[in-house]
Structures are given as structure tokens and as C-alpha cells.
Amino acid sequence: MTETVVPALTELLADSPTNWGKWGPEDEVGSLNYLTAAQVLAGAAQIKQGKLFTLQRLIGDPNGDPVWPGRSPATREMILDESHWDSGGDGPAFPGGLHYADDKLYAFLQGSTQYDALGHVWYDGKLWNGYDARTTIGGLSKASVAPIAERGVAGRAVLLDMARYRGKEYLEPSETFTHEDLISCAQAQGTPIEPRDILVIRTNHLQLFFEKGDDFYTDFCESGLVYSPELVSWFQEMEIPNLVTDTIANEVTTDPNSGAALVLHNALMRNLGIAFTEICDLEKLASDCAEDGAYNFFYVAAPLKINEATGSPVNPVAIK
Ligand code: UVW
Secondary structure: OOOOOOOOHHHHOOOOOOOOOOOOOOOOOHHHHHOOHHHHHHHHOOOOOOOEEEOOOOOOOOOOOOOOEOEOOOEEEEEEOHHHOHHHOOOOOOOOOOOOOEEEEEOOOOOOOEEEOHHHOOEOOEOHHHOEHHHHOOOOOOOOOHHHHHHOEEEEEEEEEHHHHOOOOOOOOOOEEOHHHHHHHHHHHOOOOOOOOEEEEEOOOOHHHHHHHHHHHOOOOOOEEOOOHHHHHHHHHOOOOEEEEOOOOOEOOEOOOOOOEOHHHHHHHHOOOOEEEEOOOOHHHHHHHHHHOOOEEEEEEOOOOOOOOOEEEOOOEEEO
């Protein structure tokens, strides 16, 4: 039996384009630079009905939190509640008889709806913009999520409902789509993709997690975008600032052609500086878009300002 040799990312992406240096040697927010003031205004111009949709999944969902294998869902601990005063408990005494509740979250910063820092993945010893991978040791001193949080994200966005376009409730494990599928989906919806649009892609793939529980992780390979040199060139030419999806990794976890893992994290995030937003809940937004046929909206998101962090929880907002 012949064994398939998985190429190293260095080899696979040897000719893949980069935007390194495009916004200067100190840049840490990459393609979000495309979201200029004009782009923010173009986004705001999409507000026609005053409808608002929040896109974060509930942390601590009683039905479970889907996470990347190896991570665990967040746990929230109650530090103070009425039990500390009830029946002679040990709660602190305050003048006037104040009681209050306090709690603490222990969470992977990328364990729910999240922004990835541009320095979150790398190969060949270099991160986004050519920063040395050793700058990640003990915390990302370069390309952490904090500069993205400091900047904020706002612009025109388009929902690409791949599940509805394919006539499915959800996309299956390992089910792939390309940039050409995105273009066809946009055309079918009547909302062509414009340069600098924030792409918000719905697969409803995580429905499988809620149906299967831990079996979801057996032979784990999500549905999603699949790497090709043409796809990478299209993302670069279209100046896509931000890729937002409802899957854990935004791409098919294992590239079916090369066998390599998370190729697009590297081709799009590390090389082109495209921001990744993952594990969104797009269900209410998608139902509304299907109902009124309006797939463009103003997208706004501000991840948390966490020094040197690899990612941050976020609750993006779509306004139509
Ligand atoms: C990894 O890249 C490992 O995780 P995520 O999908 O959260 O970016």
C-alpha cells in the first residue's frame, strides 16, 4: 500500500501571494486596513430597516458549546450569591445590608464565537507580515488580537447562505466549496460580492454538533472553503478584509487534495492578513435574509482588548 505524503505548508504555499509589508513593517491588522472610512460609510448605507442581529453563540449553552478538538468549553464559576448570606453564610457584611452576585469565567479565548489574532497560526518560523514565530512565546508580542480590538471592525457585509443555496439543512462533514461557489451563491441570492465586502458564510454545519454531541468529533473534518491557488488570488484581488463563518475553523479542516491541516488559515490569514471570525450563530440573520431577500448589511465587531492574546471572544452585530 502506498502511503500519501502530506506536503509541508512551506512547499504547498511556496508560490502563494502575501500582503506582507503592504501596510508597513509594523502592521498587525492586515486586510482590515481595507475597511477605510469610505467602507464604513458603505456599510452604514446598508441599514434600511433598523433590524439588528447579534451573531455570538451563547457561552455556557445548556445544549453544549462546540469547540476545536483539544479545547474545552468555558466554565463559569459562581463566586458570590445569596447562599453566602442565606442561613448565616460567610458573605461579607456591607453597611446598609448590600448583597451581590459575582462570577468568573475560565475559557479558551478561542472556545466560542471569536476573532483569531493574525499571529494565531504560522509555518516556516514566520507569522503575518514576516514577524518571527518566536514572538509568540509566552504571549503574542506581535500580531496579537489586541491591535484588532483597538481598531474595531465595521463595514459592508454580505451573507452567503451556502446551506440554503445547496438546498440543505446543513453542510456535511468534509463538504467543501470554492470561491466560485460563493460567487454562484451570491448571484443566486441576487447580491453580487463587491470588493472589500466582509464575507459571512452560513453552513449550519454545527447543527451536527447539537445532534451528535461528542460523536461530532469522530473523524473530525468540518465542512468549509477548500484551498486552491485561484481561491487565494481571488481573495487577494477582491481585497476581502474579514472571513466570518458559523464553523469552528472557517475552512474544511483537512485539505482533501493535499491532506494538510488548516491550509487557508495560513494562505489567507498568515499570508494575506485576512481576519478570521469563527463559530458564529447565523441562523436568525439567515432566516431573515431568506425572507426579505436582503443579504447585505452593516457588520460591526469589537473583540476584547486582551494584551498579547491569540484570539478573543466577540459578539458581532449585523444591522439591516
Ligand atoms: C485553530 O486554528 C487550531 O483553531 P481555530 O479554528 O480556532 O482558528
